[in-house]
Amino acid sequence: MNHLLRDIAPLSDGNWALLDDEARERLHGPLAARRLVDFAGPHGWEHSATNLGRTEELAPPDGEGVEGLRRRVLPLVELRADFAIARAELADDDRGSVDADLEPLDEAAVRIATCENIAVFHGWADAGIVGIAEASPFKPEPLGDSAEQDYPRSVARAVESVRAAGIGGPYGLALGPGEYTRVIETAEHGGYPLFDHLGKVLGGGPIVWAPGVEGAVVVSLRGGDFLFESGQDLAIGYDHHDAEAVALYLQESFSFVVATPEAAAPLSR
Amino acid sequence: MGFDQYHEPPEELPAETRTFARLCASLEEESQAIGWYQQRLAVEPDAEARAIMEDAQGEEFKHFSMDLEALLRRTPRWRAIAEGVLFQSGDIVENGEAAEAASEDVGSGEEAPPEGSAAANVAMARAGDGSLGIGSLRGEDR
Numbered sequence: 001m002n003h004l005l006r007d008i009a010p011l012s013d014g015n016w017a018l019l020d021d022e023a024r025e026r027l028h029g030p031l032a033a034r035r036l037v038d039f040a041g042p043h044g045w046e047h048s049a050t051n052l053g054r055t056e057e058l059a060p061p062d063g064e065g066v067e068g069l070r071r072r073v074l075p076l077v078e079l080r081a082d083f084a085i086a087r088a089e090l091a092d093d094d095r096g097s098v099d100a101d102l103e104p105l106d107e108a109a110v111r112i113a114t115c116e117n118i119a120v121f122h123g124w125a126d127a128g129i130v131g132i133a134e135a136s137p138f139k140p141e142p143l144g145d146s147a148e149q150d151y152p153r154s155v156a157r158a159v160e161s162v163r164a165a166g167i168g169g170p171y172g173l174a175l176g177p178g179e180y181t182r183v184i185e186t187a188e189h190g191g192y193p194l195f196d197h198l199g200k201v202l203g204g205g206p207i208v209w210a211p212g213v214e215g216a217v218v219v220s221l222r223g224g225d226f227l228f229e230s231g232q233d234l235a236i237g238y239d240h241h242d243a244e245a246v247a248l249y250l251q252e253s254f255s256f257v258v259a260t261p262e263a264a265a266p267l268s269r
Numbered sequence: 270m271g272f273d274q275y276h277e278p279p280e281e282l283p284a285e286t287r288t289f290a291r292l293c294a295s296l297e298e299e300s301q302a303i304g305w306y307q308q309r310l311a312v313e314p315d316a317e318a319r320a321i322m323e324d325a326q327g328e329e330f331k332h333f334s335m336d337l338e339a340l341l342r343r344t345p346r347w348r349a350i351a352e353g354v355l356f357q358s359g360d361i362v363e364n365g366e367a368a369e370a371a372s373e374d375v376g377s378g379e380e381a382p383p384e385g386s387a388a389a390n391v392a393m394a395r396a397g398d399g400s401l402g403i404g405s406l407r408g409e410d411r
Contacts, residue, residue: 004399024401031406039405044398221407235400 003045009238010246015090019105019236023250026106027234030113032210033120034228036172036219037132037256041230049073050229050255076231076253077127079115081108084245105236105248110211112234112250117212120228120256121174132226133217133266135258138162140268143215147182147194156201158218158265165262167220170205173198176213179269183207216267225263229255285343292340299333302326346372 001007006016041047051073058068083104093100118124123131133140138161144150159171175183186194198207205221219226231253239247258264274294279287306326313319341348353368354361 002399006399020401024403027401027403028406028409031403034403034406035409036407039407042398042400042404230404232398233400234403235398237399 004235004237004251006236006238009248010087010241011090011238012094015093016236018090018093018100019085019102019248022102022105023109023234023236026109027113029209030110030117030211032113032117032174032208032213033256034116035206035208036174036221037120037226037228038223039228039230041254042233043229043231045232045253047076047231047253049075050227050257052257074128074255074257076229076255077119077124077129078251078253079112080249080251081112081115082239082247082249083108084247086245087241087243090246105250108250112252114212116252116254117174117210119254120226121210121213121217129256130258131256132219132258132264133214135261136217136264136266137262138265140215140266143179143267143269147179147186151179151183151186151194152197152201154267155198155216155218158216158267159201159203161265162218162220162263167225167260167263168222170203170221172205172219172221173202173207174210174213174217174219175207176215176269177209177211179216180207180209215269218265218267220260220263222263225258225260227257227259229257231255289340289343292336296333296336296340299329299336302329303333 009016011019051071054072055069056072058070060066060068085102085104089097089100089102119127119129119131121131121133123129123134138158141154141158141161142150143154155173159169162171163169183194183198195207199205202218210217232251234250234252237249237251239249241247274290275282275287282290303326306322306329310319310322310326313322341351349372350365350368353371354364357364
């Protein structure tokens with residue numbers, strides 16, 4: 001048994017399978033960053049820091065002619081989203097019900113995925129994580145008011161900024177939920193879907209629904225520019241229970257490093 | 270252009286299996302070239318020619334190693350066995366037998382999904398740390 005304490009939870013194997021499958025399904029959509037950045041790991045719960053390959057000066061304890069240096073690392077951070085499932089629902093699942101109420105899990109999945117996206121795209125200052133959009137040297141390109149008329153031009157400008165910096169494609173586009181909805185609802189003159197037009201502007205890269213993203217971000221997918229390092233990948237753990245409910249949580253540990261700031265360009269609302 | 274690396278109709282094979290077969294064919298060709306250069310070097314007296322052949326053989330060492338690493342990354346059981354054999358001291362055959370036995374829980378190489386795929390991540394998670402095995406979602410549809 002590991003730190004997730006799954007073996008002592010009052011859940012049957014079937015209950016765990018139900019919750020794990022539901023979590024995978026609900027996380028798959030909103031985990032936008034993982035569709036666009038490099039993913040390393042998982043390296044395990046014990047993995048605590050990412051090697052930055054950098055040092056800082058450190059006074060040696062004694063002696064002249066001796067130089068001290070300290071390695072700089074980026075500590076991994078943990079995210080945890082608590083939720084509780086009614087024991088009656090779990091008992092009904094064991095009886096073969098097909099409509100278990102797992103809404104608390106669904107909501108926790110969106111919360112933790114949104115936090116992950118925000119950390120990757122907009123940063124997490126207290127964690128020492130610089131986000132893709134804030135690291136970019138390019139001034140945010142206004143998306144414009146009209147999805148039909150302005151979005152293709154704005155995205156093309158953002159792509160051109162990255163390309164002009166010598167960063168090859170294909171390029172991906174992370175869109176905040178509001179912008180994503182506007183894109184999929186919009187057809188240009190002649191009925192050509194805006195979604196398809198943007199796909200061509202990006203050179204075939206994906207357009208990603210990204211909860212937590214403000215505006216949009218164009219990202220090169222050539223690789224090596226953005227590194228998400230996973231310690232413990234997303235998992236469900238057990239906290240406690242009473243007669244009514246089982247308290248569980250979704251948890252992960254990770255770090256994120258921008259290696260090439262000019263490999264992305266933000267777009268503002 | 271030949272398609273000898275396929276033993277089944279290519280149109281019936283999934284794309285990742287065709288790529289796997291191409292990598293296997295490349296691995297075979299690189300090892301053949303290594304053997305040929307080894308033989309040429311054994312008989313060639315001209316120093317300049319030998320230097321060129323040694324340089325070329327070094328290239329084949331690199332190509333072989335890259336092909337092998339790519340295949341191991343896509344085949345968890347093969348990788349598990351290789352980890353027990355490669356760069357290990359002691360008896361090679363004994364190490365191989367032990368690595369093969371220890372790898373049985375990893376799953377069949379032929380049936381194993383490509384590393385990094387959703388199926389591979391889930392399989393690894395169920396075997397190990399209790400995570401959901403989501404991993405990277407690059408290349409997956411929303």
